[in-house]
Amino acid sequence: MAGIKSAFKKTPKKVSGDSSKRKKLSVQNSEDDDDFATPPPNKKIKEEISQYVPSKSTMTETINDNEDGTRTESSHQPTSHAPSSKSTLKYCPSIGSKRKAPTPATTKSKSQSKITYDADDLQQPKTGKELNTKPGSKSGYYQLLHRAPPSALGSRPKPIGKEGCLANMTFVLSGEFDTITKDDIKDIIKTYGGRVTTAVSGKTTYLLRGRDAGQSKLDKANSLKTKILDEDGFYDIVEKSAGEKERGSTPVESTKASTTKSSASKSSSKLSKPKPSTSKATAGDSTPSNDILWTEKYKPKTSADIIGNKSIIGKLSSWLGDWQANRQKNFPEGEGSQGFRAALLSGPPGIGKTTAAQLLAKEHGYTAMELNASDTRNKKILGELVQETTFNRSMTEFFSADSTGSSVKVNKLKSADGKLVLIMDEVDGMSSGDRGGSAELARLIRSTNIPIICICNDIRSDKVKPLLKVCFEAKFTRTPARTIRPKLMKIAQSENLTIEPNAIDELVAATGNDIRQVINILSTYRLCSNDMKFGDAKSIGSQNQKYSQISLFEIPVQLLGNSRWQHPNMNQLADIYFHDYTLSHLIIYENYTKSSPAKAYQWNQSANLKEIDCLEMELFADAANAIADGDLVDSRIGKYQEYSLMPVHSIFSCVRPAYYVQGNLGGNRMGFPQWLGQNSKTLKNMRLLADIQNKLRSKATVDLSEVRYHYVPALTCNLFTDIANGDYEKAMDTMDYYYLDRENLETLSDIALSEKPAMNTLSAGAKRNFNKAYKGRVHPILFQLDDTSPLKSKIKAPKEDLEGVIFDVEPEAAVGSDDEGE
The missing domain is CATH 3.40.50.10190 (BRCT domain)
Known part of the structure; x- marks a missing residue:
């Protein structure tokens, strides 16, 4: 790491009389x-x-x-x-x-x-x-x-x-x-x-x-x-x-001591006089309620208790409530959810998708059967298990609970139709062992007799695509912090945890509005403290931040913007490269010139605009040199498979160029790496040029560069001039002499260095007459044996070293053959 840090250029420091003094806005x-x-x-x-x-x-x-x-x-x-x-x-x-x-x-x-x-x-x-x-x-x-x-x-x-x-x-x-x-x-x-x-x-x-x-x-x-x-x-x-101190205020330590004494006296009085079980539990009690996780203890009891996404929950409730009626109508097609046998709930984790599905099933009298990522859900299992459940009733329908809470068997089913709902959680998390599960689930949905609710986090996943056409989409969104804050404040108050509203907002922002994760953080923090400030929430939130995959176009924004460099961290900056390590260095190379380097203004010792422009050019040159160094490392990785150099490549190709040119992007749109298209075009032209070289080998021994610099311009000029003048026979004689066909003529037009392709300069009549004349004549074909063997057979396995191998020889057979010959 010391060698990597030495690659960064030292920032020249501004010399000022007193840097701690701030500049005033035109004050006398x-x-x-x-x-x-x-x-x-x-x-x-x-x-x-x-x-x-x-x-x-x-x-x-x-x-x-x-x-x-x-x-x-x-x-x-x-x-x-x-x-x-x-x-x-x-x-x-x-x-x-x-x-x-x-x-x-x-x-x-x-x-x-x-x-x-x-x-x-x-x-x-x-x-x-x-x-x-x-x-x-x-x-x-x-x-x-x-x-x-x-x-x-x-x-x-x-x-x-x-x-x-x-x-x-x-x-x-x-x-x-x-x-x-x-x-x-x-x-x-x-x-x-x-x-x-x-x-x-x-x-x-x-x-x-x-x-x-x-x-x-x-x-x-x-x-x-x-x-x-x-x-x-x-x-x-x-x-x-x-x-400023309030009158009559006491030091913080004394107040804490007094509060501890008062709490101790209260606890002793509680021990001497026990109260009913309705009293609130404290952090040190060993009551059964404290053994329950907060996420289960404060779990919503009805769908109305779910925080946020009220409109989509209402649509989902209407779909589930009208499911049996729509089934009788054979699910008529139309707007809304009436024509779907299943629903697909999508959205970030921790916002209440599974809870909403379970509560809605309970409110509408359904028994929920849930399969998640821990269950095997391949094609065979779904065909055997799910297909049976879609045509049968649940075992719980034969039992009901009496007033004492014990289960007793009833003589009549609770529902004549067998109200069972299947909840398929985490359908986008099907592993390789669940091969064919999505396609099989989509097939079963088309003929199911019970409602099916599928839940996923990423609706763009390939595993979810088969379900999009057969499911009603219910997209859950992140609940705003202002909506989550009252519920979390109520939970903290019931658990004797003092927390600031800004602290809750910071935890919500750090966890990506994941309500379940915030409640788990609060329950863990309550074990060691009963007071949370904004600073505590910020430090805890930074430790519990969720890993989120950023898009390719967000990589240059993260590296070239000012936000990451205000408090730079080498490891965090290098980790951005690994979000898409195959294209990160290319998109930095494509967009690094769109930044307005902040160092050009910081290093400027005068108010001369030309000096700022010169500093910007110098910074861009340093960034280009850094990208060139990263390209050397990339060549080692690709040629020799030295993947251990990827951290070094991330520094040289992304972090170091961004160090020089980081600044204001000015609202510029990040472009996709054009190098990919240009490289693909170059490889295509190389293949076409190699084909022409193979045709010319029968008449001249030349390499690719000579073909490109000498033969291509001469052939292009002569052939297309003859075609434009109507001398088709001369043009075909030249093509037959070098064994060039009609496709090679198109290649010459494409790779020729001209303002526009030579083929486009010909009139429609000239093209039509030349094609007619070319088809009416027999042309020589250069003999070439094409290799038609499969691709796998072309890959030769390494030959075994036969040195020291003992070959079995049959001497009797050899002697017998000699006798017969005599």
Whole structure:
């Protein structure tokens, strides 16, 4: 691994006076504070910056003191100096990210540097149509595509505040920040009890404004009088809460000690005076209810208790309820589910598919018979077992439970039709031992006399395709976190587990909305603690994340985007390659030039746009060299079957190129590797060219390169010129001399280097007359013995080494033959 890490180029570090200080948004500095003052730029750079940054004469900013103690900043721009839409046609992310305060201006002290944008006083510099890159384009969308990453990421520690300091607050983020990422800000907000939404509404408390913020969100915040904060204002809100203490509060340790004492006294009182069994069970009790898994303990009792997918459960209930009536009508064809004998439930795991099937069967009076992946479900087993159950009644129909709970035999069947439902779970998980199971199940569904419910996770699986035409599709979707949260909070409360709502949302997101997995995580966590914070949920969720196969087109997005490189992990980045190790390096090679490298802006020491372009070209060249190194490793893997080099290939062909060019993809669509098509075309042309070479060997001894460079252009020119001029006999004489047939003429037209195929230059009449003349003449055929043996016989087995082998000789037979000869 040390050798692999040495292959990465060291990132040049920016030299600055104080990296921990953040750049202000055009705030006046005080004369006694030089931390935020910048050296005056040279003349050339100043001229370039003046194209994008308004001058002091066209833009002034004031800071006002509000009654609530906050400071607001408002910018006023005279209409007489407003830039026109034609004068500002270019946008540079680097300049926007590195813009500092004007040098003549001075800022106030650090204690007065907090800025809170208030909707009443805030007036933005003119944007929109005036800052369009092209007439009629959307500048906001253009800025989003070319938004630079944080310029000083990690130069400032994350804020630490008081627990719950952001409770009952709703935040909306817009733009990019200088020293922290948007994901880190979201984690901080959720850690301290706040909420993060995507759109500004009347319930929004603050709009966090970064660089290149969206104008629509700013306008909406102004109309709703929502307070606007910058990065400094957000830090101040969190950090100031750390110093605030409630009056009469006690230290955390003492409160914990008091709670433990009180809980101990309560437990002793409970032991002295036992209560009825209706009391809630605690974590340390040994009651039978604690031995039950939470997933079974809080399992839905009716279909109405299932969380989410209410509409599809209702359709499934109607299908099962009308199944017997539709059977009497021979399942008439029509819209909806009335013409299907079976249903196919599909969706991610843990969202209630099997539970819904079992509860619906119970509610409609059916007895469920379930077969899952642990059962053998091949063609023979299904033919013997399932076919019998589709024409027979269940044994449970002959028994019923009395009031005491014991089973007693009844004289009459519960249902005259034998109400049995077959649940085939995990039909997409049929292994090689279940060969023919899907096709046999589809055949049985066409003639079944009982309803069959099939359940799968991946409806696109090849094993599910036979069932799509004979089953009613019921697609279950992931239940949103806001719908799962109340149920999980109720479960946690009944188990004496204190959990934050943001913690539940984090667990739901980490597990892919798998309700069953979240309940199992909570039950395991309750064994060691009775309080879960957002940070605990984030760490536990990262350890229990589900492995999900990402698509081929998602691989370049994961590697070339900014999200994976904010906190890079070599192992996680290398694992992306193995989602499709046959095509990952090819799709990176196809799309790496579509990225806008973030390092070009980070390494730029000036505001010169040409320097950024040069840095981008240098980064693309480094990525191309890395891809070339990966191709050398790939050749070793393919030629010598050295599959142990695949981790090295993942680093050289995917991770290392992405290290250089990672940045903003700008909404570019990821393309499929064109190398595959070009390579297939090249191999086809090589086969066609080899066929022509075999025909020419009777007249000339040449290799493929000579045929390609000399014979193909000469033959193409002469043959098609003669055909175009109507001299068909001359053209056929040339073809017969070299034993070329009609297909070889098409090959010459295809592989010739011309603007369009030579065959397309001929008129329809010329083609028709030549074909008629060619068919009316006998042509010589070059004798060639075709190998018609099967392909398997061509593969010769290794010959046995006959050295040291003793051959049996029959001397009597040899002597007898000699005597007869004499």
